[in-house]
Amino acid sequence: MPDADGHPNREEINLPAVLHALADPMRYRVVATLVREPDGTERTCSSFGLPVSKSTRTHHFRVLREAGLIRQVDRGNSRMTRLRRADLEARFPGLLDLLASNAPAEPAAS
Amino acid sequence: MPDADGHPNREEINLPAVLHALADPMRYRVVATLVREPDGTERTCSSFGLPVSKSTRTHHFRVLREAGLIRQVDRGNSRMTRLRRADLEARFPGLLDLLASNAPAEPAAS
DNA sequence: ACGCAGGTTCAACAAACATCATACCTGCGA
């Protein structure tokens, strides 16, 4: 059962939901960006420079969170986002490598 | 450039399109079914027993075809469907293994 | 105390999409 924030535990992460979450360009960008950074990297939602409004951003991060791709934790004022690397690697070995080797450019960071 | 039937060539297959194609339960089922069969297996569209109408079936197979996941060839009266195993393995190594180890039950075949 | 930046919630809208019925085409077999 997912926790109060909607995080599924490792066993609950299922491939169709993950694929569905990754099917959106915005969400794909977030995960593809995170996967290229060192393990444990934390970033704020707004640090990704997504070209959408705040509410849309909240929406996308919720989808990612509920699919089990990211973990969000309240850190004072901001909500920090981290890739669930170990969980995903355990559940779907090779998936992250796939995203890493197929990461699109991150416009906001260039 | 895709051929007349909308098949992209190997280099044109891109991950976001593939993920989008796999995000639908029906299409996921088709690919997850094909990936468990011997390489080169050919099946008709209707042999998957998808619980949808004929036109919907055509629609889903088109999406799969244009995403580069399957190859369809007119074989007399029927249009045979084959998984583009080599192309997918070359382009996204590990993706098919992922689907194979996470294949859902195929209701129509059980 | 105040402002502000980061996020959320809500209601609404627009685009994408899965679905279907109908009509149609095409080989194959009787």
Next chain:
DNA sequence: TCGCAGGTATGATGTTTGTTGAACCTGCGT
């Protein structure tokens, strides 16, 4: 030649979903 099964094309429809602005909450820094 006729019927039929497999598929396609064309709207049309209803749902999903990505998108937004406005109102609001919450810490942090001044």
